[in-house]
Amino acid sequence: MTGADPVGLYRTVRLIRRFEQRAIDLVHHGQIVGGIHPYLGQEGIAAGVCAALRPADLVTGTHRGHGHVLAKGADPARTMAELCGRETGLNRGRGGSMHAADLSVGVLGANAIVGAAGAILTGAVWARRRRGDDVVGATFFGDGAVNEGMLLEAFNLAALWRVPVLFVCENNGYATTMPVADAVAGTITGRAGAFGMPASVVDGQDPEAVHAVAAAAVARMRGGGGPELVEARTYRFDAHHTFEHVVRLDYRSPEEVAAGRARDPVDIQGDRLAPHRRAQVDAEVEATLDAAVAFALAGPEPDPAGALDHLYASGLTGRTGGGQA
Amino acid sequence: MRLSYRRALTRALADELARDESVFLLGEDVRVGASTITSGLCRRFGPERVRDTPLSEQAFTSFATGAALAGMRPVVEFQIPSLLFLVFEQIVNHAHKFPLMTGGQCAVPVTYLVPGSGSRTGWAGQHSDHPYPLFAHVGVVTAVPATPTDAYGLLVSAIRHDDPVVVFAPAGALDVREDVDTLAPVPFGRGVVRRAGDEVTVVAVGHLVHDALAVAEDLAGQVSVEVFDPRTVYPFDLDGLLASVARTGRLVVFDDANRACGVAAEIVASVVERVRLAAPPRRVTRPDGAVLPFAPGLDRAVQPGREALTAAIHHVVKDAR
Structure with missing residues (x-):
């Protein structure tokens, strides 16, 4: 187990924070179409968990997934280009915000179907280990996913076959607008207990606390342990989706939002750095993102003639012959 | 073997x-x-x-x-x-x-x-x-x-x-x-003519190929039936089917799935978009939106069978004559 790197953790949460703010700006200016699900407020979870992983380890993210992709090491410029639908994006503009993936750094993709990725990651980690690679996985999901049967089936398979997957529940209090208390019978960690999986609760606003819990779990898993669950308590600072910037939905009081925002993972981690060091990281992040936005907007839009490129990895075409009707 | x-x-x-x-x-x-x-x-x-x-x-x-x-x-x-x-x-x-x-x-x-x-x-x-x-x-x-x-x-x-x-x-x-003499991989999107004929092409999917061959044999001497087995319904061997239909000019699709939005509908559409048939094509399928009932007689009543295929073949041939 490695100790926390305070500067590294700060750089990651700051990068995600500013990336998301820049992305929201691009949404408002029409340069990202379809909007995004901002990860603002939850940065400490992706940062803390991914800092406990190695480059070869595997992760899956969610529809609120930019943080996971960036924290695992994807290039911010190519990630931003993907959000902007450019040929230079991670997915050549074929995936967008909800499906950004970079398999070269172990990101098997953001996955926009709630609860769907856990079983996929379990299979991927099992397969890699079967082939002799010493890898573990982390799959991120929200509190809404704990009521998806598919995820509970994945808990069972991973525990039954002792596949080292860290199930990371980002409990931000709401499944879109549905409060956890109105949606979850029992507890989130209790679901893990039902499958014999160790589970812990951590303050998701504290990147070092998340890292410590994740690193301990990862060390147990690398030592032959089975899957574990971490419930990271957090708060979503912004909208479920940027459409809320246009359509106001009334489900959180201003007081509640203010209280949630008061515990900011960027400040919690930033306060652990000397002011000049923090300013230096901020400047580096800003330069990275200036370049990322410029790269994204300069990238060519994909040629419509290639709209169905990669539909089949095999290069198949669906109808053999007959020409166009 | x-x-x-x-x-x-x-x-x-x-x-x-x-x-x-x-x-x-x-x-x-x-x-x-x-x-x-x-x-x-x-x-x-x-x-x-x-x-x-x-x-x-x-x-x-x-x-x-x-x-x-x-x-x-x-x-x-x-x-x-x-x-x-x-x-x-x-x-x-x-x-x-x-x-x-x-x-x-x-x-x-x-x-x-x-x-x-x-x-x-x-x-x-x-x-x-x-x-x-x-x-x-x-x-x-x-x-x-x-x-x-x-x-x-x-x-x-x-x-x-x-x-x-x-x-x-x-x-x-x-x-x-x-x-079987030799076993080998079969490519996708490559259909096969199971029986040659020159008056009507019957596209049969899966087990219905065997029923179509039996019907073709029964009708031998009355109607010359070609039986085309696409083997994969996606990708579909449209070139192979068009070559068959070019010989016969008539088409019946025999498909054990529900009719609406089914494979038979797609096959018929793909053909008539490209060639003028001598008679309107027919589909022999399960009914629209079918659920198979339990009792054996009911189960059979919902499946496309040899009698319905025979009737459809007579129909397209008569239409053209």
Whole structure:
């Protein structure tokens, strides 16, 4: 187990924070179409968990997934280009915000179907280990996913076959607008207990606390342990989706939002750095993102003639012959 | 060599498990071989490669997706065709979409094997679907082999293919046996003329190929029937069918699935968009929106059969004369 790197953790949460703010700006200016699900407020979870992983380890993210992709090491410029639908994006503009993936750094993709990725990651980690690679996985999901049967089936398979997957529940209090208390019978960690999986609760606003819990779990898993669950308590600072910037939905009081925002993972981690060091990281992040936005907007839009490129990895075409009707 | 359809599937699995370490088998009761298709494979290849799963179809289907993303070639067996409704999300929304959504970063080579698709007589509403048109509609490679030779060849091709493939082994074909000289992979999208004729082309899917051949034989001397077996309904061998229809000028499609939005509708549309037939084409299918009822007489009444095919053939031939 490695100790926390305070500067590294700060750089990651700051990068995600500013990336998301820049992305929201691009949404408002029409340069990202379809909007995004901002990860603002939850940065400490992706940062803390991914800092406990190695480059070869595997992760899956969610529809609120930019943080996971960036924290695992994807290039911010190519990630931003993907959000902007450019040929230079991670997915050549074929995936967008909800499906950004970079398999070269172990990101098997953001996955926009709630609860769907856990079983996929379990299979991927099992397969890699079967082939002799010493890898573990982390799959991120929200509190809404704990009521998806598919995820509970994945808990069972991973525990039954002792596949080292860290199930990371980002409990931000709401499944879109549905409060956890109105949606979850029992507890989130209790679901893990039902499958014999160790589970812990951590303050998701504290990147070092998340890292410590994740690193301990990862060390147990690398030592032959089975899957574990971490419930990271957090708060979503912004909208479920940027459409809320246009359509106001009334489900959180201003007081509640203010209280949630008061515990900011960027400040919690930033306060652990000397002011000049923090300013230096901020400047580096800003330069990275200036370049990322410029790269994204300069990238060519994909040629419509290639709209169905990669539909089949095999290069198949669906109808053999007959020409166009 | 005399080979049954079931043993052809078993042999394809065994040959690919032996040939390629990345191939493994996953499903319910596959160790014991409750479907009879996987019998003996666990003894030969071990429980790591012939993996029994708990009854968690959605999770083990996605587990296979993940294993495929990590370089394996899983074969997932479903004992009941209707289970494909349960895992449609996992196959379509994930396995099938990943290559495009990731911009070509990955391949998902999974084979879904469905032995006993369609009516099994007496298994009623939730065990008797034949849901291959759904997969053709969404663009997943869909094979419906009619013969032992093709069952072997298409299953081998499916396992070696870099995209998801569903192999529907119709219940009505599982007892077919034939003399086989050589077994080899069968390419997708390449149909075959099972019987040559020059007055009407009957496209028959899966086990209905055998019924179509029987009807063609019965009608010999009255009507010259050509029987075309597409072997895969997606991709579909349109060139092969157009060549047949160019000879016969008439078309009947014999398809054991519901009529509306089905494979037969697609085949008819694809042909009439391109050529002028001598008579309006006919479809012989299950009725629109059918659910198979239990009682044997009711079950049969809903399936497309030889009588209905015979009537349709007479109809298109009479229309033209």
